Amino acid sequence: MQTISDRSAVDSPVRADLLAVLAGAVFAASAVGAALAYADLDSPLRAPLALFYLLAAPTEATAFLLRRLEPLARWVASLSGAVLIDLLAAETMAGLHLWSTRNGVTAVGAISLLLFLLGTGTGVNPLGTGRERTVENSER
Template identity: 85%
Template sequence: MQTISDRSAAGVPVSADLVPVLAGAVFAASAVGAALAYTGLDSPLRAPLALFYLVAAPAEAAAFSLRRLEPLDRMVASLSGAVLIDLLTAESMAGLHLWSTRNGVTAVGAISLLLFLSGTGVNHSGAGRERTVKNSET
């Protein structure tokens, strides 16, 4: 196992290790927020973590779907998309008289899951794909 000084000496920036750790921490905090909101447990962390989930889940799904963009562009687009998903979900559910914390968490989770799954699909544009050609004579 390499230490931080070994990785720095090898030219690997230490900040490259922080991105997956922070993404995991965000995922864990949002999952706890969803669990607290969905189960209805009384906790002082329920409201802030549920709100964090409502922003983080669609933002993470959109960031995964937009992984070909530059990092700053991806962050701005995913946060904007997360706010848009939250507002449209809340407005739709309020208009249909279906709004509750549990229903909101479920709807945003389902939309985020669909957005995430759409990012795992096959790239039909052909950009960025390499083709290997087999030589039939060898």
């Protein structure tokens, strides 16, 4: 009979793999949405996937930037940040009379790329294993 501690040890790698597959599927769907928005194809999937891209790209970039937070806090903060990025980009572009689907996808993609690059340049250990610091006793 398998105990709870044995089952959690088995479920952990499976859950991590499932999250990686889910993140890859989200990235692929949002990339298809961006490609359809740029290509101006008449497809019934163009509008939903473009909207999905406009929400998923800044969410993933912000989640990568905030990867040291707890998972639930990271996803809540990154989702609200993505809505904020979308609203500010749309308001700015509408105020400047530059709004179009292609320009909106470009602006949100550029902001998401900058956030992602900001997250890679911080030198933060994504696993959080470098948090502990060993201190040697100097009184020997």
